[in-house]
Amino acid sequence: MPDELIVNGTPHPLPQDPRVTLLDFLRHDLGLTGTKKGCDHGQCGACTVIVNGLRINSCLTLAAMHEGHQVTTIEGLGIADEPSPLQRAFVEHDGFQCGYCTPGQICSATAMLDEIANGWPSDASETLDGPFEASGAEIRERMSGNLCRCGAYANIVAAIRHVAESEPAA
Amino acid sequence: MRPFQYQRAHSISDASAIAALPEAMLIAGGTNLLDMMKLQVATPSQLGDIGRIGLDGIQDTSDRGLRIGALATNTATAVHPRVRADYPVLARAILAGATQQLRNKATTGGNLCQRTRCYYFMNVDQPCNKRDPGSGCGAIGGVNKLHAVLGTSDQCIATYPGDMAVALTALGAKVVIAKSDGAERTVPVRDFHLLPGDTPWRDNVLDQGELIVAVTLPPPVAATQLYRKVRERSSYAFALVSIAAVIAIDDGKFARADLAFGGLAHKPWHDPRIGELLVGAAPSPALYDQAADLLLEGAEGHGDNDFKIPLARRTLHAVLAEAVEKAA
Ligand SMILES: Cc1cc2nc3c(=O)[nH]c(=O)nc-3n(C[C@H](O)[C@H](O)[C@H](O)COP(=O)(O)OP(=O)(O)OC[C@H]3O[C@@H](n4cnc5c(N)ncnc54)[C@H](O)[C@@H]3O)c2cc1C
Ligand code: SF4
Ligand code: FES
Ligand code: FES
Numbered sequence: 001m002p003d004e005l006i007v008n009g010t011p012h013p014l015p016q017d018p019r020v021t022l023l024d025f026l027r028h029d030l031g032l033t034g035t036k037k038g039c040d041h042g043q044c045g046a047c048t049v050i051v052n053g054l055r056i057n058s059c060l061t062l063a064a065m066h067e068g069h070q071v072t073t074i075e076g077l078g079i080a081d082e083p084s085p086l087q088r089a090f091v092e093h094d095g096f097q098c099g100y101c102t103p104g105q106i107c108s109a110t111a112m113l114d115e116i117a118n119g120w121p122s123d124a125s126e127t128l129d130g131p132f133e134a135s136g137a138e139i140r141e142r143m144s145g146n147l148c149r150c151g152a153y154a155n156i157v158a159a160i161r162h163v164a165e166s167e168p169a170a
Numbered sequence: 171m172r173p174f175q176y177q178r179a180h181s182i183s184d185a186s187a188i189a190a191l192p193e194a195m196l197i198a199g200g201t202n203l204l205d206m207m208k209l210q211v212a213t214p215s216q217l218g219d220i221g222r223i224g225l226d227g228i229q230d231t232s233d234r235g236l237r238i239g240a241l242a243t244n245t246a247t248a249v250h251p252r253v254r255a256d257y258p259v260l261a262r263a264i265l266a267g268a269t270q271q272l273r274n275k276a277t278t279g280g281n282l283c284q285r286t287r288c289y290y291f292m293n294v295d296q297p298c299n300k301r302d303p304g305s306g307c308g309a310i311g312g313v314n315k316l317h318a319v320l321g322t323s324d325q326c327i328a329t330y331p332g333d334m335a336v337a338l339t340a341l342g343a344k345v346v347i348a349k350s351d352g353a354e355r356t357v358p359v360r361d362f363h364l365l366p367g368d369t370p371w372r373d374n375v376l377d378q379g380e381l382i383v384a385v386t387l388p389p390p391v392a393a394t395q396l397y398r399k400v401r402e403r404s405s406y407a408f409a410l411v412s413i414a415a416v417i418a419i420d421d422g423k424f425a426r427a428d429l430a431f432g433g434l435a436h437k438p439w440h441d442p443r444i445g446e447l448l449v450g451a452a453p454s455p456a457l458y459d460q461a462a463d464l465l466l467e468g469a470e471g472h473g474d475n476d477f478k479i480p481l482a483r484r485t486l487h488a489v490l491a492e493a494v495e496k497a498a
Contacts, residue, residue, distance in 0.1 A: 018176030054274040128254040144405035145269025
């Protein structure tokens with residue numbers, strides 16, 4: 001698959017200008033404006049997407065660096081009629097106010113629950129050996145890369161805990 | 171960002187050839203370099219992507235140590251079963267840094283080579299001897315809360331900001347470097363970063379055309395390992411002071427005391443006199459004070475960062491006390 005990058009299952013040619021970040025490629029070139037630009041410097045997490053199963057900041061990477069990679073954005077997780085469990089939980093728990101950080105929060109949380117299921121430790125973990133639980137302290141540490149200027153944190157944590165508790169670890 | 175040519179390297183020799191070109195830079199995870207390129211703090215005209223040169227493995231060495239490839243992500247290293255079991259201070263230091271999103275991209279080599287977070291360095295409108303030699307140092311007499319109290323020069327008082335290298339320093343790790351002629355050289359992590367001196371633009375010993383291929387860890391030792399990071403909020407902030415400690419107690423006395431300090435200097439700080447003082451001595455607050463005296467001999471605050479001197483002393487006390495309790 002030369003010169004292509006797969007976004008939500010669809011291959012797209014890479015941009016001509018190597019300066020295009022993955023974030024700008026998604027928003028400007030592909031019109032996938034669900035992914036947000038907050039700081040553009042890796043500090044806020046609004047641009048979080050999932051690449052080959054791992055969450056990353058799309059603002060601090062070039063589209064060209066991801067030739068052949070599988071990118072999942074908020075649009076790929078679910079749509080209004082068929083929301084993902086986390087998308088539904090964010091609505092049910094009022095996990096946002098303005099909503100600007102929300103796509104990044106949900107992409108981040110989606111990958112984060114997989115990390116817990118994989119037994120990956122965090123800075124909040126008592127020991128380095130799993131299994132780990134999606135406790136309040138663990139969620140807050142693991143989600144620290146996603147800032148919310150509206151301060152919806154309490155409900156974001158509640159939404160994530162709801163999904164973690166209702167879905168058996170994959 | 172200024173325009174640049176992007177090229178993917180397919181091998182170490184490819185990468186060395188690109189790195190040897192004037193105005194070329196290598197990109198690994200990109201989490202530090204792209205940040206600097208957006209601010210025009212870095213303006214390479216050529217970018218060599220080393221993400222796919224096959225250096226992302228983590229393998230046992232023949233002496234039961236570990237070899238961590240330069241392109242292994244910080245996440246891959248922190249979750250590796252042998253790192254968790256045998257080098258927990260390394261896993262802890264990595265997990266205490268940045269965020270999961272950043273650690274998923276950040277690499278061993280890029281983390282070692284990450285540049286200072288000095289506000290003047292990151293702002294091209296400000297004087298900075300590191301970025302623009304001879305322009306002066308904005309931080310001396312300016313805003314310098316993050317800055318160094320040990321090993322500074324009148325040219326530069328920046329700190330090396332990373333966490334991982336502090337743990338690697340305590341563990342006695344080595345950096346394996348590919349030279350431009352294809353040969354390799356090995357440098358202890360303790361000697362990899364430089365003090366600013368009269369050449370503040372040089373962060374480390376890498377020459378043009380060289381690249382890091384791996385970090386090697388010595389065989390594991392039976393010891394208690396701790397990483398304590400003091401920062402302005404409990405997650406997702408750079409260290410004000412950090413300490414990596416590898417401590418063993420035998421018969422009520424220190425049998426091993428390998429300590430390294432972050433946030434204090436232009437490099438992860440290691441003072442062999444501290445280990446020499448501690449080993450063979452019985453733990454006591456008076457001993458910890460002597461250790462802190464050695465650490466902070468010659469320490470100098472620059473105003474906003476004066477607090478780091480007492481903070482380093484208290485953190486050292488706390489880490490030694492905790493390690494002794496756990497090791498006993
Ligand atoms: C918001 C934010 C918070 C952060 N917080 C922390 C923190 O708390 N603790 C911490 O330790 N770090 C922190 N970081 C820094 C982060 O850890 C580094 O950006 C990352 O480790 C760099 O790795 P990279 O692979 O992305 O490097 P890149 O950005 O790709 O490269 C950085 C530099 O290293 C050079 N380089 C890369 N690989 C090699 C190689 N193999 N040989 C020679 N040169 C090489 C590049 O040429 C470049 O000059 C933070 C970063 C951000 C943006
Ligand atoms: S401390 Fe060093 S990096 Fe910061 S402004 Fe001074 S010379 Fe530049
Ligand atoms: S826009 Fe990428 S982290 Fe803020
Ligand atoms: S909901 Fe407004 S920034 Fe989070």
